[in-house]
Amino acid sequence: MTALPEKRFPSTTSSADRPLTLRGVVEADLPELHRLDKEAFPEEPYHYFELRQAYDVHADRILVLDDGESLHGYVLFVTTSDGYVNWIKSLAITHDLRGRGLGRRLMLEVLRRLRAEGVHQVRLTVEPTNAAAITLYRSLGFDFEGGVHKHYFGPGEDRMIMTLGL
Structure with missing residues (x-):
């Protein structure tokens, strides 16, 4: 009896099944971040150059949700120069994963970081x-x-x- 060659099937694992890592953005994420932003805000997404500039100036203020293949969420937050107020500039989750608490997960991490920094107020x-x-x-x-x-x-x-108020 001859062994048949193994058949390769496309992955049936959906993005909803892969674990998500919350981490800081890196430069290589910019194309994927732009894709995510266009999906989340099709009417008025950020231009690529705006995300590039946000990364260049505020890379430590962009958190992403990553499944190892794609980004599924991000938050961009910026603190005023006096350190008193922070503005949440953008929060986005891909359509397929909305309603699963991921926006809350991102926001809770932002609020944790801002409290540790002594920020007094968050606005959006x-x-x-x-x-x-x-x-x-x-x-x-x-x-x-x-x-x-x-x-x-x-x-x-x-x-x-x-x-x-924090």
């Missing part, structure tokens, strides 16, 4: 219609600062500002 903006993000931020203790800020990012770009 959110679209008034983004119920999932608002629910997440409220569950972390963020409160609204005023109502809807009309045209915050330009015509038709309304935002709500949320703050959290």
Whole structure:
């Protein structure tokens, strides 16, 4: 009896099955970070050069979720020069993994780091219609600062500002 050659099948492991590592961004991640941002924010993703500049200036302020093959989430956060206030500039999770607590995981790590640094306040903006993000931020203790800020990012770009005291 002759042994048949082994058949190779494509991996049936989905991204949801692979463990995710939370780590700092590295330069080699930039193309993948751009892909992720375009998926998460198809209407207005960052340009590649903006992510490049964010990396060049704030590499220690970008955390990613990595499964060893792809990035599935990131958070970009920047502290003011006086060290008093931090702004969450962007939080994104791939569509296939939303609703699994990954945004919370990223935010909790950011808040842990900011507390250790002595930051006093965290601020962010959110679209008034983004119920999932608002629910997440409220569950972390963020409160609204005023109502809807009309045209915050330009015509038709309304935002709500949320703050959290540390």
